[in-house]
Amino acid sequence: MREDPSRPGDLIVDEGPGQIPPGALVVAPSAITADSRPLVRIAAEHRGVRWRTVSPWLATAGRLVLGAVFVVAGALKVPDPAAAVRAVRAYQLLPEPLVATVAFGMPVIEIAIGLALVVGVFVRTAAIASAVLLVVFIAAVSSAWARGLQIDCGCFGNGGQVAAGQTAYPAEIIRDVALLLVALALARWPRSRLALGRPAHHLEEYSRAY
């Protein structure tokens, strides 16, 4: 079922490797046979071709932004462990015996997640883990806000101290929600360019599969 298109915009049902003229619409054979309204599917597939070119680069951008934030946030907590302990304790959520372990361990987890995202290995796992952490952070900051605590989130180091009236809960929550959206998008569409764990030829295979 291959037609020979002569004009850009003509329809090809791609049944395997072959020369595809520029501007042709490429659709999977299943789009024709499996659907009772093929033209609708064809139009959707046409948009999909362009999307499949752009989306891996968007995923790369998301990986780098989210990964860099996690690496920086983790690294800033390492030099002053006493401040990290105070920052965790300031939330008044954890029992005292757990405070130090969480304060010292959290930066390691953050840096590990961040590095995985930046380098591009285990992207989906790292994205899901970062989403889980961000949900925890959002919940913790919201609860501090709700309880009327006067603290800094300690997200990027600092010991949680803040001068009276200097809290920034809304900004902290908005930032974390934005990062959470990036993390969820990466968990859903983890394929990206410039990733160590997903060489580019996988992507080409992926697009050719259609």
Add this chain to the structure above:
Amino acid sequence: MPTETSRQSKRERLAARRAAEAAARERAERRRRTLLGGVIAGVVVLVVLVAVILVQMNRTATSPTAATPANTTDSVIVVGSSTAPVTVDLYEDFQCPNCKAFEAQSGSTLAQLIAAGTVQAHYHGMAFLDTSANDKYSTRALNAAAAVVANGGPSAFQSFHDLLFANQPPETGSGLTDAQLVQYANQAGATGPAVEQAIKSLKYDDWVKNATDQASKDGVTGTPTVFVDGQKLADMSAAGLSAAVSTAAAG
């Protein structure tokens, strides 16, 4: 009776099956590698996690035999009569500008209340504004205050405390030098080689760390924080302080 074409199509089918098998093997191999990589990465993260936790615990640990300055109770420096009806707890960092502002507007009122025997002040030092630029000034200043109270008693501490806030270095500056701290200590009435030695050697470093940690355990997340008989002071002005003390004394 196989013809030429049927033999050829058989060969093609065989080739196709081999290709499919090879692809399946490659997929399985890739899955195996991913799994192995995941396990190795997980183990590495776990080992680093445990190592970092241990190192940081070691870094924050204070010696159980750490020097504790005389004339202090736990991490508190007490100034004023033990029979005073009202207790005022103050959490301050010598590098904190808001503390300087509080001392400037309400310090003399507090001093009068202490002198009148109405208030016993409990000074809880905190040192969380150390930077490399100020050469850990928060810690050095609180350590010096400990040296002063240990050698000169509460009244020398009170003078030293007021002197340090009056002469507080800018927050982004380089902090007072040890020599300047010794000079203020002498001026406050704590003199002698023991004071100078304690200031220069950071003798009470661990005490300072413990005091800062204790403040955090007390739920204090900012300075200055003031409690009047356990009630957090909201109005930090001189009038606000007097009013809160009067209420507490009456209650």
